[in-house]
Amino acid sequence: xxxxxxxxxxxxxxxxxxxxLNRLDFSLASGKIVGLLGRNGxxxxxxxxxxxxxxxxxxxxxxxxxxxxxALSQAxxxxxGYVPQQxxxxxxxxxxxxxxxxxxxxxxxxxxxxxxxxxxxxxxRTTLISRLSGGEKQRLAxxxxxxxxxxxxxxxxxxxxxxxxxxxxxxxxxxxxxxARNATVLFSTHILTDLERVAVDVAMMKSGKILLQAExxxxxxxxxxxxxxxPSLKKLQAYLLTNLVVHGVTATAVARIPAAxxxxxxxxxxxxxxEHMSLxxxxxxxxx
Amino acid sequence: MSxxxxxxxxxxxxxxxxxxxxVPIYMQLVEQITRMxxxxxxxxxxxxxxxxxxxxxxxxxPMTVSKAYSLLETQGVLARQRGLGMVVxxxxxxxxxxxxxxxxxxPVLQRAAEEAAQLxxxxxTAVRLFDKIxxxxx
Numbered sequence: 001x002x003x004x005x006x007x008x009x010x011x012x013x014x015x016x017x018x019x020x021l022n023r024l025d026f027s028l029a030s031g032k033i034v035g036l037l038g039r040n041g042x043x044x045x046x047x048x049x050x051x052x053x054x055x056x057x058x059x060x061x062x063x064x065x066x067x068x069x070x071a072l073s074q075a076x077x078x079x080x081g082y083v084p085q086q087x088x089x090x091x092x093x094x095x096x097x098x099x100x101x102x103x104x105x106x107x108x109x110x111x112x113x114x115x116x117x118x119x120x121x122x123x124x125r126t127t128l129i130s131r132l133s134g135g136e137k138q139r140l141a142x143x144x145x146x147x148x149x150x151x152x153x154x155x156x157x158x159x160x161x162x163x164x165x166x167x168x169x170x171x172x173x174x175x176x177x178x179x180a181r182n183a184t185v186l187f188s189t190h191i192l193t194d195l196e197r198v199a200v201d202v203a204m205m206k207s208g209k210i211l212l213q214a215e216x217x218x219x220x221x222x223x224x225x226x227x228x229x230x231p232s233l234k235k236l237q238a239y240l241l242t243n244l245v246v247h248g249v250t251a252t253a254v255a256r257i258p259a260a261x262x263x264x265x266x267x268x269x270x271x272x273x274x275e276h277m278s279l280x281x282x283x284x285x286x287x288x
Numbered sequence: 289m290s291x292x293x294x295x296x297x298x299x300x301x302x303x304x305x306x307x308x309x310x311v312p313i314y315m316q317l318v319e320q321i322t323r324m325x326x327x328x329x330x331x332x333x334x335x336x337x338x339x340x341x342x343x344x345x346x347x348x349x350p351m352t353v354s355k356a357y358s359l360l361e362t363q364g365v366l367a368r369q370r371g372l373g374m375v376v377x378x379x380x381x382x383x384x385x386x387x388x389x390x391x392x393x394x395p396v397l398q399r400a401a402e403e404a405a406q407l408x409x410x411x412x413t414a415v416r417l418f419d420k421i422x423x424x425x426x
Contacts, residue, residue: 033349171347179349180340196307197348217312217355275402276310 003066005030005152005184006051011060013043013050013208020046022208023060028186033179035195035216036188038205039287044188045085047205048156052082065152078107081150083158087141091130095123095140099147106148113177117143121169134161142170146178153178155187159194167191171198192280196220202279206287212241212256216279221259223282227252228272236265236272241286254285299337302330305346310399313348317356319392325365325376326389336366336374 006028013021020043028034038044049055051062053069062069065076072080090098095118103109118125121139129137138161145153159167171194178185179198189195195202196216203213212219226233226240230251233244239255254277257265262274277285303320305313324330339357343350357374360366367377404414 168347172344175343175347175349176340179343179351193307196313197305197346200349200351217314217352220310220312221315276399278308278310280308 003030004028004063005032005065006186007061007063008047008051009061011050011062012058013046013055014058019208021050021057021060024209026203026210026213028184030184031182032201033185033199034187034201034203034213035199036186036203036205037190037192037195037283037287038188039190042205042287043208044205045156046208048082048154048186048188052080052154078148079150079152081145081148081153083138083141083145083153083155085156085160087137091128093129094126095129095132095143096125098129098140099144102144102147108148110147110149113149114143114147117146117173121166135163135166138162139166139170142173146173149181151181151183153183153185153187155185157188157190159189159191167194174198192278192283196279204283204287211286219256219282220279221276222256223277223279224255224257224262225252225275225277225281226255226272227275228269232269232271235269242288254282302337303342303346305348311395314352314356314359317342317353318359319395321356321360322363322365323392326392330376332376332378334376335369335372336376338373 004027006026008024008026010023010025011021012019012023022043024043024047026047036044036047046055050057051064051069053064053072056070064072065079067073067076090101093101099114103111117139121136121143123132123136123140123143129140132140138158142155142158145155159170162170174185175198185198187199199216201213202216202219204211214222226236227250229249230244230246233240233251233253236255236257239257240253241256242254244251244253257274265272266274302324303317305316307313309316311319321330321336330336336357337345339350339353342348342353346353357366361368361374364377364379366374369375400418401414409417
């Protein structure tokens with residue numbers, strides 16, 4: 001099926017006069033793993049919260065699995081897993097108490113999975129959640145989100161409080177169980193290496209809009225920095241994603257050029273240097 | 289090395305990937321496997337680790353591994369064999385000529401050259417370093 005899991009059209013959301021989503025269009029096809037990138041304040045969390053119906057919008061339309069986010073069907077709810085950026089709820093419970101509380105809401109609940117993950121991620125079963133560290137709380141939120149085997153996962157900076165080993169282990173869980181069963185995943189992150197490992201597509205956000213959405217491998221081959229004289233770079237204006245930065249006689253800019261055209265341009269414009277960029281450098285410059 | 293029995297696929301840790309290298313991960317795999325086959329580190333008929341095992345070991349999306357394997361299959365480097373998954377093709381497209389093997393090495397060196405320029409390392413020093421690395425390998 002080629003139905004879109006998420007479909008957002010011209011969505012506007014503002015908080016006391018500040019536009020968080022500015023006529024934003026975004027769609028997420030079934031089975032895609034999309035990394036959502038954006039600087040702080042770009043609107044990533046707001047996008048996710050609006051999709052899930054946790055926040056109302058002022059204009060535009062949103063469909064999540066075909067449902068209006070404000071009236072999600074039972075079936076859609078059962079398919080969703082969400083890890084918010086921060087979870088400070090249920091501090092008075094222990095991890096197993098919290099999990100069994102949530103279990104009651106879902107027709108499917110994988111106890112083996114939750115127990116195995118509690119063990120693997122060394123989360124105490126007797127300590128109150130309020131006493132767990134930030135990283136442990138985040139891991140627990142991930143366990144809760146995976147327990148009912150959702151096929152749509154929305155993860156808001158799911159690894160922000162994890163150390164590199166913890167991040168790696170979470171990504172492995174994602175690779176082994178979630179991606180393997182063809183789930184659709186939208187996750188926001190600012191850690192590019194994580195994104196590159198597991199995402200297939202990337203969406204870059206800036207000022208409440210989706211700046212670009214592309215296949216990661218394609219984008220990584222197309223992201224280049226051009227260096228040359230100002231007039232020569234202006235000839236390639238159509239490819240440029242940033243303004244020219246001029247230092248004396250040389251100018252530089254970031255561009256997106258299809259791999260096949262790069263070789264051709266190198267021949268046509270020998271005076272311009274075309275260098276590949278890491279996605280991180282690319283991201284930083286185009287969202288500046 | 290004798291041809292391995294079906295259950296003994298080459299270990300997934302055979303490969304390494306470096307995110308943020310400016311080269312897509314599937315291309316890193318394609319380049320590595322091509323080099324290993326050309327250099328004889330992966331023998332004809334040898335089974336490659338399963339997509340799942342590589343994805344698990346390297347913590348990368350299984351689709352990325354499939355993409356690399358499929359590309360190598362269309363290039364004739366790998367062949368799909370029932371029950372074994374991917375194996376190194378018995379008849380390589382042709383034994384790679386030295387010039388072709390050099391072409392495989394070129395992109396890696398090109399990237400090294402770009403980095404050397406960024407680090408303002410002069411040509412002689414960079415060449416000496418590469419020479420030393422080659423000697424240390426022996």
